[in-house]
Amino acid sequence: MDPRLREAAETGNIDAFHDLIEDDPDILERVDQIAFVQTPLHVAANRGHISFAMEMMNLKPSFAKKLNPRGFSPMHLAVITGQNRLVLRLLKANKDLVCVKGWGGLTPFHYVVTTGNCRLLVDFLEASPECIEDVTVRDETAFHLALKENQIEAFNILIGWLQRTRRTHGSVFSFEKKMANWEDDDGNTLLHIAAKKKQRDALKLLLDSQLWLHVKAKDSEGLTALQILNDASRRGVNRNRNASEEVDTKIKQLTDKVIFERIRVVGDRTRHSMSVDMINTMLVIMALVITAIYTSSLSPPGGVWQENGSDDNTSKSNTISHVNHLSNKKFVNTSDIWIFGDKSERAGTTIMNQKIYGVFWFLNLATFGFTDLVTVFLLSSFHLFLILAIPLYMLIISYFCSMTILAPTIPWAYVNLFFMVLFGFFPFLLFFSLLVFSKSIRQTIDEIRYRNRMREALGMKFLGPGTLVFCSQYILDGIFGLWMPSA
Structure with a gap:
């Protein structure tokens, strides 16, 4: 970048910036041709010069989504340096900046979660609800990042938003189930992370608020959240055996004779035709x-x-x-x-x-x-x-x-x-x-008991608000899954 352009951005001198454009009209174009570059908008965002940043956004909107050599967009830098007013102005100008992915697939929304800035977190969710679905290269959601960074208040906000969102992915409960049971690259769900980090409040919140939790889900080491919580011995756990059992189950499902499922498949094909x-x-x-x-x-x-x-x-x-x-x-x-x-x-x-x-x-x-x-x-x-x-x-x-x-x-x-x-x-x-x-009745009863064992380990009441309505989970799930199929 031209030293004079950098100096104008660092001082926020808009007049000097205009003079540079008069002398060299292509000064911004040369910067834009570089894939990863520190643009004047990056510099202004890092220093918090709102007027200069908005003028740059007006003249060169493409700079807003460019990454510098460290993998940060201007919105990333504004969030990291705590320039909240500038963040809100950039958000107002272009709400899609929330979802710009930097190094590791981290978006400005992810950084807001990890820094625990709850005010900005609410603003981001209201402006761009789809940002909740962004994942990192390690397949981590914002929920995972909040727990890993011990941002429990931010995690509470995310769970509260998940319960109130109108977003769906086909059926009524599919989106909530997907986010509550999402697994990262290590097979960790939200329950696993909260159990490993001994975040009892987060575990209680999940058990009371999310009916759709897979409480018996296992991580890559073959452990459930309850086993992690009870500090179970990891000896004798064969990761390959667990993976093999899962593959064998899928093979068995595909090789079994098709009876009732075939009727539904034929019906779906008829409707789609x-x-x-x-x-x-x-x-x-x-x-x-x-x-x-x-x-x-x-x-x-x-x-x-x-x-x-x-x-x-x-x-x-x-x-x-x-x-x-x-x-x-x-x-x-x-x-x-x-x-x-x-x-x-x-x-x-x-x-x-x-x-x-x-x-x-x-x-x-x-x-x-x-x-x-x-x-x-x-x-x-x-x-x-x-x-x-x-x-x-x-x-x-x-x-x-x-x-x-x-x-x-x-x-x-x-x-x-x-x-x-x-x-x-x-x-x-x-x-x-x-x-x-x-789901078989035996399996339903087994999961209810397992869920209550987790509640007991956390010192929660047996009849909590989540337990009282938990028995209806499989009924509702079956009805909406059958009669409200995914698009």
Whole structure:
């Protein structure tokens, strides 16, 4: 760099800088052509000259992302030297400067975490939420760095932000699970680092705030966080054996026969092969069919029996309606036996012949059920499927409620009532099924016990806020993983 340009940057003399440009218009271009160079913006950032730095940003924006020979950008230097006002001005000018990677993959956001500057940490997270996902060349997240540098307050802020963020990676809980269980190059999760550094407050915070922790995860030496916490003997641990077991498990998964997973794969392939216009068209058709079928449950063909009054004309009218209505005539005149019991002629029940009602009920149910399944299949490709499916589920219960009331005989009413109760308990059956298929009950109980052993080792209460809702983890994880697949 030209000595005169360096002197102007060190003193923050904007007029002298302008004079240099008048004498040599290409002075900045020559600096920009060097890959790793100490630019005037670096010098100004290191000295905290805000006006000079912003003028340089205005004239040569590319300098803001250049690295000097030590691997620092101007934002790096401003953070390291504690030039907070300049950091905020640079952040306001370009929020992407937070994510510029220097030597080792360290960003200015990482340096804010390691220095424990909580005020800037909050500002960075608000301005550039995606910076939380940046990792170093050692595959360390900001959470790892905060624990390794004993910045517990910064770690608390990061965990609090993780609990409140709206960011997702496909399914609802995938982003939070990914960040809470991220492993660095040594296989260390947040639990491992906190256990190795005896950071009991950080361990308590993780156990109470993160339901998605893999408490039995092992580091590269084959130790869990609980074993590290209890200062377990590392003898006899074979790292290669653990890696071999993991590979063998993956091989076994790929060589096992595919049954239920194959059904889901075929369904996903079918959805992905359908265009958006085709899905929209089919959803419109399914909505029309569902509307027509549900309407028939409210107003069955032929109408319903009306309440008999003392008026002779009304009685005569009801009698004529009963005799002449086509749906109430018997196809077989040689028998007066009704297929599901005697006719009731109760007010509000269908006047349809019970034999015809049986056919009507079966066709209605088959059409309604098939249409609902197709609708569920089409909607399952959207991330908000669970919310969209709730009204559809309530409509099914309402359908059987209407069919129960309109049933011509008591046995038919019991049949519809059975289906109404069955679908009323269906969510609980689904929850239990997901619990069984996604993770075995034995494995769930085992992880709960292991988690509580960690709480006991830390002197925490057995029934902490995290433990009270921990049992719902696998249920929610299974539901959102199944019905809200990743993009």
